[in-house]
Amino acid sequence: MAIFMLAHSIEDYITCTAAQVTGASANSLRQFRMSSEIYKYDDHFKTAREYLEHFHSDMLGEDVDEGLAMAWTLGQLHQTFTGDRDFGRRLLDVGSGPTVYQLISASRVCPEIICSDIHKGALAEIKKWKNGDPNAFDWTDAVKFVCELEGTRWESRQKQLQNAIKDTVVCDVFKENPLHPTVFSLFDTVITAYCLEGACWDKGRSTYADTVRNICSLLKPGGYFILMSYIGVTYYIEGGQKLPESLRLDPEFVLKSLSEAGITVLETSVYKTPEREECVFSDVKSILYVVGKKTQ
Numbered sequence: 260m261a262i263f264m265l266a267h268s269i270e271d272y273i274t275c276t277a278a279q280v281t282g283a284s285a286n287s288l289r290q291f292r293m294s295s296e297i298y299k300y301d302d303h304f305k306t307a308r309e310y311l312e313h314f315h316s317d318m319l320g321e322d323v324d325e326g327l328a329m330a331w332t333l334g335q336l337h338q339t340f341t342g343d344r345d346f347g348r349r350l351l352d353v354g355s356g357p358t359v360y361q362l363i364s365a366s367r368v369c370p371e372i373i374c375s376d377i378h379k380g381a382l383a384e385i386k387k388w389k390n391g392d393p394n395a396f397d398w399t400d401a402v403k404f405v406c407e408l409e410g411t412r413w414e415s416r417q418k419q420l421q422n423a424i425k426d427t428v429v430c431d432v433f434k435e436n437p438l439h440p441t442v443f444s445l446f447d448t449v450i451t452a453y454c455l456e457g458a459c460w461d462k463g464r465s466t467y468a469d470t471v472r473n474i475c476s477l478l479k480p481g482g483y484f485i486l487m488s489y490i491g492v493t494y495y496i497e498g499g500q501k502l503p504e505s506l507r508l509d510p511e512f513v514l515k516s517l518s519e520a521g522i523t524v525l526e527t528s529v530y531k532t533p534e535r536e537e538c539v540f541s542d543v544k545s546i547l548y549v550v551g552k553k554t555q
């Protein structure tokens with residue numbers, strides 16, 4: 260989990276890193292499309308790896324600005340996936356970014372997990388980790404934390420998650436079928452953590468509701484939907500400027516969007532972000548965690 264991201268079209272992600280080589284300004288190269296997979300990750304971090312190092316190198320520590328609440332989040336996911344519900348075999352994670360913490364608990368019950376994101380560099384980080392690459396980001400602390408809750412052995416659970424991640428695919432939540440052109444049958448469970456609010460931050464509420472509908476269309480009737488979202492952001496900070504946010508998400512609107520997309524909400528929890536004098540990335544107020552079931 261981490262910050263909202265301000266670059267939300269594929270063009271934004273394809274900012275050319277050649278600026279460093281040629282001395283040209285990044286702005287003058289913004290229009291230039293590279294065929295390479297080395298895209299700028301967002302407006303704060305050049306690469307997905309930099310993002311990981313910033314937000315997750317002390318993953319169980321407290322980041323008061325963004326309300327990074329890893330222990331709370333892992334605890335919510337643990338409770339969800341150790342309950343009585345049958346989450347099926349096949350799970351899709353939408354907007355995975357370069358992270359896998361959100362899938363640790365799920366991997367105990369769902370043996371086939373597909374990770375998806377618009378950013379290929381983020382997916383490449385997941386692939387490295389799945390393949391046991393020695394340069395992959397280290398998720399051991401998160402895995403150990405969940406294993407303490409489960410009473411399981413972390414080495415075998417880490418392997419279980421690595422084996423469960425079957426593929427990483429490009430997705431775009433703005434498409435009616437976000438996984439197009441890749442074809443999958445409908446999923447038993449869909450998770451999305453901190454993706455839609457970032458993707459839609461300047462696009463308004465009706466676009467947000469469309470993205471909720473788009474990703475819920477990938478879920479089987481009777482399947483489960485798990486969402487984590489930042490709430491109450493009124494601005495993002497970029498280059499020292501406060502950029503007004505267009506969604507102003509509150510739990511009521513998020514839940515209404517889910518309901519309009521055919522999801523019956525079963526459980527919600529809220530984590531309140533600690534008060535702080537100055538915000539670094541945004542003025543996020545809380546985190547909403549939702550478990551729902553597709554009924555239509």
Ligand SMILES: C[S@@+](CC[C@H](N)C(=O)[O-])C[C@H]1O[C@@H](n2cnc3c(N)ncnc32)[C@H](O)[C@@H]1O
Nearest residue numbers: 260261262354355356377378431432452454458
């Ligand atoms: C804040 S990160 C969250 C990553 C991860 N889920 C987590 O919990 O840390 C948001 C992710 O949404 C992805 N994203 C942004 N716009 C998107 C879009 N239109 N379609 C799919 N993913 C998108 C970004 O590339 C980024 O990896």
